[in-house]
Amino acid sequence: MTRILCISLSPIRRDARVLRQIGILRQLGDVVSVGYDEQPEGVVEHIRVPDDRLSLPQTLSGVLKLGLHRFDSVELEAPGVSYALDRLKGREFDLVVANDARVLALAFAVADGAPVWADMHEWAPEERTHVLSWRLLVAPFMIHLCRKYLPRASAVTTVGGEIAKLYQRDFGVSPQVMRNAAPFADLSPSEVSADRVRLVHSGGAVHGRNLEAMIDAVKMLDARFTLDMYLVPAADGGRYLRSLHERAGGDPRIVFHDPVPPAALPATLNAYDVGVFWIPPVHTNARLTLPNKLFDYVQGRLALAIGPTVEMERIVREHGLGVVSDGFDAPSCAESLRSLTADRIRGFKNASDASAERLSFEHEGAAALAMLRPLLPAS
Incomplete structure (x- = not known):
């Protein structure tokens, strides 16, 4: 039986992209996963990395090597990486999947000549460049990993066309786009009320996602508008989520x-x-984000209200899914919502319904299977 290793130093049970990826891999063989938290569904074995084993080399020696740009010597030094490597020694796999740049060195160390699929979820060199320590120490390391390993990968994917262009420009690879589309859901648009507009947001309670503007925008709107938020607490003990409660x-x-x-x-x-x-x-x-939630909203048969974000705006306008605000501040967001009437909402929800199959993961999964099958041994 084909043996496939899927590495993602994330809590895989809550990582929608990796869960969908495992669904694809299961069609090709037995899947062994490596990551944080409990075993995800669909794998035959899970190597659980302890939560305190970080995915970056944030030890004293690791930080020193990052500062000195001794990147080759620090590639496998992150506590989470070294833990996984120790437990994978001597194992053989027919395909190794690396989720994100930080596990590229680990994937190639374990693969021992087997093909590696590098799934670069986003643009790795600027994952957290708003944080000074990341910008100074980690970003150059991410560039090193991408430059060294991506050209050696048998397959490279990323979430959107614009980010794919960046990988082509800087690292000479041509990633296949695998969007964060949700599986097709057999649903119909719910009824629209003339005197109520039910807004909803789902995702992580994470700084930088402008959740404050959502709350502030609703406060600027009339009584028709309500907002329900389904939020995953961040790794800050829930402090940011509590601040949102206070803001409301x-x-x-x-x-x-x-x-x-x-x-x-x-x-x-x-x-x-x-x-x-x-x-x-x-x-x-x-x-350049093209997030899970956009596709979740489509599968939920919702109208969409977004800001002028390149990839998202392109899809919303192409399929007639909703409204795009002029800016990202609360007044601009509120103004775009004021333009919504019951008839417009109904039309946008029907457009989501019409686009749901085309914007589902089934299309992305079929392309991924076609990419991977030639890499595996003939059965």
């Missing part, structure tokens, strides 16, 4: 919910009218 100030129109599993999300979203997301272009990945 007990407004009864703004309701916070526990997150729901990715598979249950479209049915949950289906009860609402408009999926909202206004992320400012604070760095390259934000400027």
Whole structure:
């Protein structure tokens, strides 16, 4: 039986992209996963990396080597990477999947000549360049890993066309685009009320995603508008999420919910009218983002309200899915929502319904299988 290793130093059970990836890999063989948290569904074995084993070389010696640009010597020194490497020694696989640049060296060390699929979820060199320590120490390391390993990968993928162009420009590879599309959900648009507009947002409670503007925008709008938020707490002990509760100030129109599993999300979203997301272009990945939630909103048969974000705007306008604000500040967001009537919302929701199959993961998965099958031994 074909043996496939899927490495993602993330909590895989909550990582929608990697879960969909595992669904593809299962069609090709037995999948062994490496990552944080408990075993995800669909794998035959899970190597659980302890939560305190970080995915970057943030040890004293690691930081020193990063500062001195001794990148070759630090590639396998991150605690999470070294932990995984120790438990994978002597194992053989027919395909190794590396999720994100930080595990590229590990993937090639374990592959021992087997093909490597490098799934670069976003633009690795600028993942967190808004953080000074990342910009000074980690970004050059990410560039080193991409430059050294991506040309050696048998397959490279990323989330959108604009980011694919950056990998082509800087590292000479031509990634296949595999968007963060959700699986097709057999749903119909819910009824629209003339006197109520039910806004919804799902995702992580993470700084930089402009969640404050969503709350502020609703406060600027009339009583028709409500906002429900399904938020995953960040790794800050829930501090940022608590700050959002405080910002809402007990407004009864703004309701916070526990997150729901990715598979249950479209049915949950289906009860609402408009999926909202206004992320400012604070760095390259934000400027070019094409996130899970856009496709989740489509599968939930919602209208969309977004900011002028390049890849998102292209899809919303092409398919007639909703409104695009002029800016990312709360007044601009509120102004775009004021233009929504019951008839317009109904039209946008019907457009989501018409586009749901075309914008589903089934299309992305078929392309991924066609990419991977030639890499595997003939059965």
